[in-house]
Amino acid sequence: MNKKFIIFIIGLMSMALLALVFIQGYWINNAMIVRQANFVRSVNEAVDGVVFRLEKSDLAGRLQSTINYLSDSPQYMAHDDSIYDALNHEFRDIDNSGELEAFYNKYILSLEVKDRQRIHEGFQLIEKRLTYNLIDSLLRTELHKKSISAKFQFGVFSTERGKMVLRTEGSDLSVLLEGAYAFTLFPGDLLEEPDYLMLYFPNERGFLIGQMAGLLVISISLILIIIFSFTYTVLTIYRQKRLSEMKNDFINNMTHEFKTPISTISLACQALKDKDVIKTENVYDAYIGVIGEENLRLGAMAEKILQSAVLEKRQLELNKEWFDIHEVIADVVSKIGIQVQIKDGNICTDLNAEPSKIHADKVHFTNLINNLLDNANKYTPQKPKIGVSTENVKTGIMISIEDNGIGISKKNQKKIFDKLFRVPMGDLHDFKGFGLGLSYVKVIVEYHKGSIWLESELKKGTKFDVFLPYES
Ligand SMILES: Nc1ncnc2c1ncn2[C@@H]1O[C@H](COP(=O)(O)OP(=O)(O)OP(=O)(O)O)[C@@H](O)[C@H]1O
Ligand SMILES: [Mg+2]
Known part of the structure; x- marks a missing residue:
C-alpha cells in the first residue's frame, strides 16, 4: 500500500x-x-x-x-x-x-x-x-x-x-x-x-x-472500543508494512548471498570442464576445494533459513546433554579468531565459571555462541577487540560477549531480537546477513529458560549478557 x-x-x-x-x-x-x-x-x-x-x-x-x-x-x-x-x-x-x-x-x-x-x-x-x-x-x-x-x-x-x-x-x-x-x-x-x-x-x-450512568458507561465503552480497534488496526498496518519491507530486504539479501557461492561453483565447474586448462592433481584439488567450501557455505545458509522456519513454528526439539561450555566457547573462538586476526584484532577469553558444565542442547548452544561472536566480529570493522567471559551466578552461568564495534542505538536495541530485523545502514552494504541470528539466539535462550540482554553505545561497542541455568 x-x-x-x-x-x-x-x-x-x-x-x-x-x-x-x-x-x-x-x-x-x-x-x-x-x-x-x-x-x-x-x-x-x-x-x-x-x-x-x-x-x-x-x-x-x-x-x-x-x-x-x-x-x-x-x-x-x-x-x-x-x-x-x-x-x-x-x-x-x-x-x-x-x-x-x-x-x-x-x-x-x-x-x-x-x-x-x-x-x-x-x-x-x-x-x-x-x-x-x-x-x-x-x-x-x-x-x-x-x-x-x-x-x-x-x-x-x-x-x-x-x-x-x-x-x-x-x-x-x-x-x-x-x-x-x-x-x-x-x-x-x-x-x-x-x-x-x-x-x-x-x-x-x-x-x-x-x-444516566448506564448510557454514559455504554457510550464511553463503545468509544474506547472503537479507539482501541482503530489504534490496533493502524499499528497492524504499520507492522505488516515493516514486515513486508524486511521480507523484501531478506529476499534481496538471500539472493545476493546465494548468488556468490553459486557463481563461484559454476566457474570452478566450467574450469574443470575446459579442455584448455591443464588439470594437474593440484589444480583438481584447488577447484574441488573451492567447490566444497562454497557448497558448505550454501548448506550453512540454507540450514539457517530452514532452522528459522522451524523456530517460527515452535517445533524445536532439544537434545540435552551435560557438557562443558568452556570447551564449546574455546572451539568457536578458535574458528572465528582466524577472521578476527585477519582484521588485525583479537579475542580475549576470561572463563571463570566453575563448575562450567550445563545441561543443554550442545548444537544449539554452539550456534548461539557462534552467532554472538560472528556479530561481534562482523559489526566491528576495524581491529576488533572482543572479550568473552563467563562467571557463576546462583543458579547458572553468565556468559558475556563484548566488542568495540559500531554499537546499536537505544531505539534499535529493542528491535534487534525481532526476526529479519537489521539495523538500517543507509547506503552502506558492508555487513552481510539475514537478520535471523539474534532472533534464533533469543529463542534458544528462552527454550533453556535463560535470559539475554545487552548494553550498547553507538560507535563504542556492544556487550551481550546471556544467563543460562545449569539445568533447565
Ligand atoms: N555486536 C553488534 N554490534 C552492532 N550491531 C549489532 C551487533 N549484533 C547485532 N547487531 C545488529 O543487529 C542486527 C540483527 O542481528 P542478527 O544477528 O539477528 O542479524 P544479522 O547479523 O544481520 O544476520 P545473520 O542472520 O546472518 O546473523 C544486525 O543486523 C545488526 O544491525
Ligand atoms: Mg548475526
Whole structure:
C-alpha cells in the first residue's frame, strides 16, 4: 500500500472518530437536558402533593377546632353534626386541591360562623400550622413516589415577615433563597400573603448524571472500543508494512548471498570442464576445494533459513546433554579468531565459571555462541577487540560477549531480537546477513529458560549478557 494512501486513510478515520465522539457528546448533552426537564416536572408534581397534604392536614385541624368551638355553643349544634359527619366521611376521601377547595367552600365558607371562627383562631403563624418533621416526611414520601432519591434541603419562607422561618440544619440560606425551587404553601389562603416552601437539591447534577450512568458507561465503552480497534488496526498496518519491507530486504539479501557461492561453483565447474586448462592433481584439488567450501557455505545458509522456519513454528526439539561450555566457547573462538586476526584484532577469553558444565542442547548452544561472536566480529570493522567471559551466578552461568564495534542505538536495541530485523545502514552494504541470528539466539535462550540482554553505545561497542541455568 502506498504510504500517502495509508496516511490519508488514517486521517480520514481519525476525523470520523472525532466526529463520532462529538456527536455522541451532543446526544448525551441532549439526553441530560431532557432528564433535567423530567426532573423538574417530577419535583413539581411531588411538591404539589406535599402542598396539598399540608393544606389538608391544616384544614383538618381547623375543622376539629370548629367542632370544638361549636360544641360549646348549643345554637350551632346542628352545624356541628353536619361538619362532624363531613369530617368523618367526605373529608377523608379528598385527594386533590380542587376537591379540597370545594369542601372548604361548602362547609366552612357557607357557615355563618366563618368570621367568628377566624376571630377565634386569630392570625396563625405559618410555623404553627406545620412542623419541620411533617414537611420532611411528606417530601420524602412524595419524592420517593417519583423515584427521586437525591438528597434535599428545604426551608419555609414567610413573605410577610421577609425571612426563612424553618430550614434544614446545615443548609445554606442564600442558596435556599436563590437557587431553590419555590412553591406556594396553603394556596387556598387567598387573603394572606403567600408563604413559600423552598426546596433545594445540593447534588442535583450528580443525581442526574448518576441516572444516566448506564448510557454514559455504554457510550464511553463503545468509544474506547472503537479507539482501541482503530489504534490496533493502524499499528497492524504499520507492522505488516515493516514486515513486508524486511521480507523484501531478506529476499534481496538471500539472493545476493546465494548468488556468490553459486557463481563461484559454476566457474570452478566450467574450469574443470575446459579442455584448455591443464588439470594437474593440484589444480583438481584447488577447484574441488573451492567447490566444497562454497557448497558448505550454501548448506550453512540454507540450514539457517530452514532452522528459522522451524523456530517460527515452535517445533524445536532439544537434545540435552551435560557438557562443558568452556570447551564449546574455546572451539568457536578458535574458528572465528582466524577472521578476527585477519582484521588485525583479537579475542580475549576470561572463563571463570566453575563448575562450567550445563545441561543443554550442545548444537544449539554452539550456534548461539557462534552467532554472538560472528556479530561481534562482523559489526566491528576495524581491529576488533572482543572479550568473552563467563562467571557463576546462583543458579547458572553468565556468559558475556563484548566488542568495540559500531554499537546499536537505544531505539534499535529493542528491535534487534525481532526476526529479519537489521539495523538500517543507509547506503552502506558492508555487513552481510539475514537478520535471523539474534532472533534464533533469543529463542534458544528462552527454550533453556535463560535470559539475554545487552548494553550498547553507538560507535563504542556492544556487550551481550546471556544467563543460562545449569539445568533447565
Ligand atoms: N555486536 C553488534 N554490534 C552492532 N550491531 C549489532 C551487533 N549484533 C547485532 N547487531 C545488529 O543487529 C542486527 C540483527 O542481528 P542478527 O544477528 O539477528 O542479524 P544479522 O547479523 O544481520 O544476520 P545473520 O542472520 O546472518 O546473523 C544486525 O543486523 C545488526 O544491525
Ligand atoms: Mg548475526
